[in-house]
Amino acid sequence: xxxxxxxxxxxxxxxxxxxxxxxxxEALKTEPGVVFSTDYQYMCSQAGQNIIKDAIRxxxxxxxxxxxxxxxxxxxxxRKTASQAGLNPYMVEIANIREQCSWVHxxxxxxxxxxxxxxxxxxxxxxxxxxxxxxxxxxxxxALVIGGGIAGIQTALxxxxxxxxxxxxxxxxxxxxxxxxxxxxFPTLDCAACILTPKMVDAAQNENIRILSYSEVEKVGGxxxxxxxxxxxxxxxxxxxxxxxxxxxxxxxxxKKVPNEFNLGMDNRRAVYIPFAQAVPKVATIDPxxxxxxxxxxxxxxxxxxxxxxxDYTQKDELITEKYGAIVVATGxxxxxxxxxxxxxxxxxxxxxxxxxxxxxxxxxxxxAGKLVRPSDGKxxxxxxxxxxxxxxCDACAEKGKEYCSKICCMYTAKHAMLTRDKYPDTEVYxxxxxxxxxxxxxxxxxxxxxxxxxxxxxxxxxxxxxxxxDTLKVQASDLISGKQLHIDADLVVLAAAIEPDASxxxxxxxxxxxxxxxxxxxxxxxxxxxxxxPTAGVFLSxxxxxxxxxxxxxxxxxxxxxKVIGLLVKDKLTTNPCVAQSNELMCNGCSSCELVCxxxxxxxxxxxxxxxxxxxxxxxxxxxNPAVCQGCGACTVACPSGAMDLNGFKSEQIIAEVDAIxx
Amino acid sequence: xxxxxxxxxxxxxxxxxxxxxxxxxxxxxxxxxxxDVKIIRVPCSCRVNPMFVLRAFQRGADGVIICGCHPGDxxxxxxxxxxxxxxxxxxxxxxxxxIERERTRVEWVSAAEGAKFAATMNDFAETVASLGENKRLxxxxxxx
Ligand code: FES
Numbered sequence: 001x002x003x004x005x006x007x008x009x010x011x012x013x014x015x016x017x018x019x020x021x022x023x024x025x026e027a028l029k030t031e032p033g034v035v036f037s038t039d040y041q042y043m044c045s046q047a048g049q050n051i052i053k054d055a056i057r058x059x060x061x062x063x064x065x066x067x068x069x070x071x072x073x074x075x076x077x078x079r080k081t082a083s084q085a086g087l088n089p090y091m092v093e094i095a096n097i098r099e100q101c102s103w104v105h106x107x108x109x110x111x112x113x114x115x116x117x118x119x120x121x122x123x124x125x126x127x128x129x130x131x132x133x134x135x136x137x138x139x140x141x142x143a144l145v146i147g148g149g150i151a152g153i154q155t156a157l158x159x160x161x162x163x164x165x166x167x168x169x170x171x172x173x174x175x176x177x178x179x180x181x182x183x184x185x186f187p188t189l190d191c192a193a194c195i196l197t198p199k200m201v202d203a204a205q206n207e208n209i210r211i212l213s214y215s216e217v218e219k220v221g222g223x224x225x226x227x228x229x230x231x232x233x234x235x236x237x238x239x240x241x242x243x244x245x246x247x248x249x250x251x252x253x254x255x256k257k258v259p260n261e262f263n264l265g266m267d268n269r270r271a272v273y274i275p276f277a278q279a280v281p282k283v284a285t286i287d288p289x290x291x292x293x294x295x296x297x298x299x300x301x302x303x304x305x306x307x308x309x310x311x312d313y314t315q316k317d318e319l320i321t322e323k324y325g326a327i328v329v330a331t332g333x334x335x336x337x338x339x340x341x342x343x344x345x346x347x348x349x350x351x352x353x354x355x356x357x358x359x360x361x362x363x364x365x366x367x368x369a370g371k372l373v374r375p376s377d378g379k380x381x382x383x384x385x386x387x388x389x390x391x392x393x394c395d396a397c398a399e400k401g402k403e404y405c406s407k408i409c410c411m412y413t414a415k416h417a418m419l420t421r422d423k424y425p426d427t428e429v430y431x432x433x434x435x436x437x438x439x440x441x442x443x444x445x446x447x448x449x450x451x452x453x454x455x456x457x458x459x460x461x462x463x464x465x466x467x468x469x470x471d472t473l474k475v476q477a478s479d480l481i482s483g484k485q486l487h488i489d490a491d492l493v494v495l496a497a498a499i500e501p502d503a504s505x506x507x508x509x510x511x512x513x514x515x516x517x518x519x520x521x522x523x524x525x526x527x528x529x530x531x532x533x534x535p536t537a538g539v540f541l542s543x544x545x546x547x548x549x550x551x552x553x554x555x556x557x558x559x560x561x562x563x564k565v566i567g568l569l570v571k572d573k574l575t576t577n578p579c580v581a582q583s584n585e586l587m588c589n590g591c592s593s594c595e596l597v598c599x600x601x602x603x604x605x606x607x608x609x610x611x612x613x614x615x616x617x618x619x620x621x622x623x624x625x626n627p628a629v630c631q632g633c634g635a636c637t638v639a640c641p642s643g644a645m646d647l648n649g650f651k652s653e654q655i656i657a658e659v660d661a662i663x664x
Numbered sequence: 665x666x667x668x669x670x671x672x673x674x675x676x677x678x679x680x681x682x683x684x685x686x687x688x689x690x691x692x693x694x695x696x697x698x699x700d701v702k703i704i705r706v707p708c709s710c711r712v713n714p715m716f717v718l719r720a721f722q723r724g725a726d727g728v729i730i731c732g733c734h735p736g737d738x739x740x741x742x743x744x745x746x747x748x749x750x751x752x753x754x755x756x757x758x759x760x761x762x763i764e765r766e767r768t769r770v771e772w773v774s775a776a777e778g779a780k781f782a783a784t785m786n787d788f789a790e791t792v793a794s795l796g797e798n799k800r801l802x803x804x805x806x807x808x
Binding site: 117631638658 | 684687690691692695699702710724725739774775776
């Protein structure tokens, strides 16, 4: 028989407000095995933990039940408390009477009754708990960063600085990400390239960093401290180590009409290309969809002009398999497609553009060398209308937009408006907004400057329709403050498109078994206390893959993720989860059912000798679980027809005891 | 919530990674659902042995719901696919035994879907309450 102590937490008034904690402690006293029961304001505080430790010693407890917040919150805390008092940490169970009781039920009798039942179930479970000892696994001292934008670069630099090797996997031919496409950054207006490109160079020159550009993650296996990742290095038909990035091939390539994705299709590039002048690595890439030589074997000009001999039309995709201790996701974002927003005539007029396109138009390295002109006729626009929240915060238009606020649009629109007025004071600038959101250091000051100093017309209201008529764009809008309908003849309309996670994020999350929210942003282990960790151990989050973010926030999150990774990599060994499957060899008949459902290949079979009652020896095939590989899902326990498989920590008899206790 | 005043007893099995976290989120957001629902935490929905469901009915539960991650999102990659198939089989057998289909359910609730968790539980509790008490499998020996 166990000697169980029950500790009921008030959590201030969070639990005590809807649960009569004394009554719970009192009621649980009579449960089988319970020798001590008490309540306290904050069990997780030092004083609360001391109550538990003292009770473990004074009452020689063999099991502990804490009725408190979710085990996802403080299970680790209370396990540590128990082990400090000499009790096996796996003899602790939590009854979740906050998130799943006091916070969701309103009146005290109901809350109290349910809390007692949940406590009872936990006591019933602990009665059947057995001490468990975690195993150990080695930590591979190398990190993988997926995504080479500012988030990924910063994370990699910080990890590399601490002395650990890092690989950056980037699917584009160059690192740099979205930030490389930007012109200026708010609210300081420093030039994006001037602060980003030195970091790109740093990453390239850092001996601890290896950049795998034009590559994608194909397969992820293993677990924290010991991931095995397969990376597909796509054929770029150019030998990366030989190419000097001189650009002779680009100049000679006759395929001149390839839409240039770096400039969002506003100009053309060649079939062999270097995305932009400061690309890292600065090597050419041949686009197999357009290259004549690759498509039909006719041409070969680039190979002829390449003095280094770097062109290789026979190159094949290469698969690289590498082991990592930690993985950082930094897959970033993309503006949403505006195809469905017919009301803004995005597909009908070249002069209706997205904000990222505007960014390229004003960028000195962009398609117009920084001259702000209309994409349709190259004329200077005299009236520009900016529309905010295109596809953001839209509840009603969920099929084409997003419900959330994209966070960065208010600020970059203010920046665009301000810079336009600064450079072209003769241009009238209108901004239509739902709300202007400027929470951030110096953000509101920045927005007010746009209005007060630069005379940008901010109009609270929605643009109903943009219709191209001849040369102009007729903008119909309502001004919510004056209640008037506005008609503006604009030369250029700029849409602040909502942002969404990169399309590669969803399949990646599946490979990593990391969870995502309904918008495909990665979820963090705890929204407040563990914001850069994914719930999957060893997987960390950096940048906009976790939610819309501006550059400073991305950089700080990148640093935070890096420090978490470093904290993991400095350890030589990790303790492994002891809640793994175990087979009872006496009952196992070697049928292989468990092996077939195991997603990790943790089950193997051995031939084992058994001494029979008549002293003869019988050899039988029995299942064996490798505890270092088993992750403890329990699929095998249900598949096993003879009931030989069980899961430590969640044994069948324990779950049945819980069912019984609840249904009593 | 109960339609006819009957307070059903509902056992909810929730996988640790998605649905249990979804239930926590419902709590964080103070989204109400009936106290009739009692949650048992399992590592993955595939840990739920059909035996546990039978046991609950045997002991007088009026409804059993199993919640897991959305298909494709199981923390252990494939667990919920097993759950889906196992439970389909079990439920049709229970149906055969005269336990109404509405008393059993498999739902996918992600860690971010607190609202879905609460809505699902409200709906399930209401459905089960309207069916009234379940006596089909009840083992009288357990109810002394
Ligand atoms: S972990 Fe949620 S269903 Fe498998």
